[in-house]
Amino acid sequence: xxxxLNKHGSKDPAANCSHPSxxxxxxxxxxxxxxxxxxxxxxLRSKLSVVDGDVxxxxxxxxxxxxxxxxxxxxxxxxxxxxxxxxxxxxxxxxAFGGPEHQPKRDIPRAExxxxxxxKPGTEFAATAENxxxxxxxxxxxxxxxxxxxxxxxxHDKDIAYDVEVISVTDPSPPxxxxxxxxxxxx
Numbered sequence: 001x002x003x004x005l006n007k008h009g010s011k012d013p014a015a016n017c018s019h020p021s022x023x024x025x026x027x028x029x030x031x032x033x034x035x036x037x038x039x040x041x042x043x044l045r046s047k048l049s050v051v052d053g054d055v056x057x058x059x060x061x062x063x064x065x066x067x068x069x070x071x072x073x074x075x076x077x078x079x080x081x082x083x084x085x086x087x088x089x090x091x092x093x094x095x096a097f098g099g100p101e102h103q104p105k106r107d108i109p110r111a112e113x114x115x116x117x118x119x120k121p122g123t124e125f126a127a128t129a130e131n132x133x134x135x136x137x138x139x140x141x142x143x144x145x146x147x148x149x150x151x152x153x154x155x156h157d158k159d160i161a162y163d164v165e166v167i168s169v170t171d172p173s174p175p176x177x178x179x180x181x182x183x184x185x186x187x
Contacts, residue, residue, distance in 0.1 A: 034169045034171060036079055037065060040065045041170045041171075042166065043168040044060065044061050046058070048160055048162055050160065051090055053158070056155075072098060077091070077162075081169075084165070085166045087164055089162060090161050097153040097155065097156050105150050106137075108137075110143075113147060122139065135151045136151070
């Protein structure tokens with residue numbers, strides 16, 4: 001059973017009315033009880049910045065927990081939080097973007113690199129990936145015809161400071177149909 005409360009937390013509709021002609025506004029009492037967990041839709045007020053550096057973003061974001069669209073380290077920090085909860089701190093670079101071993105590799109023809117560049121393992125180049133995003137190419141090995149690289153996030157070696165507040169957490173799946181509605185449809 002869902003209990004509906006007015007915006008003041010009361011079941012009394014009159015407690016929500018500031019004027020006799022205004023209509024009561026009710027919200028499901030369960031809204032504030034939903035916690036961030038896999039599959040939940042989350043809205044956050046978020047500020048992310050490089051530690052001792054530039055602000056990357058300061059905005060309201062909406063994402064699905066566990067879908068892989070939020071920084072991995074931040075998703076784990078947010079797990080279990082509810083509406084109104086706030087957190088701030090630092091995410092180590094490897095926790096934010098994943099370790100290099102989890103990043104994609106690619107073999108690029110040697111001819112695509114400038115001839116005068118000394119290509120050796122560990123050398124990094126700024127580049128644009130096929131999808132248009134900026135990446136770092138880290139050379140892993142070189143042979144006569146190809147350079148074997150790993151794609152890294154441009155901030156792969158930067159710790160990220162965060163300051164977040166949970167605005168809403170909702171379950172995107174519809175609630176089950178009431179038994180009465182199913183029984184009526186069967187007749």
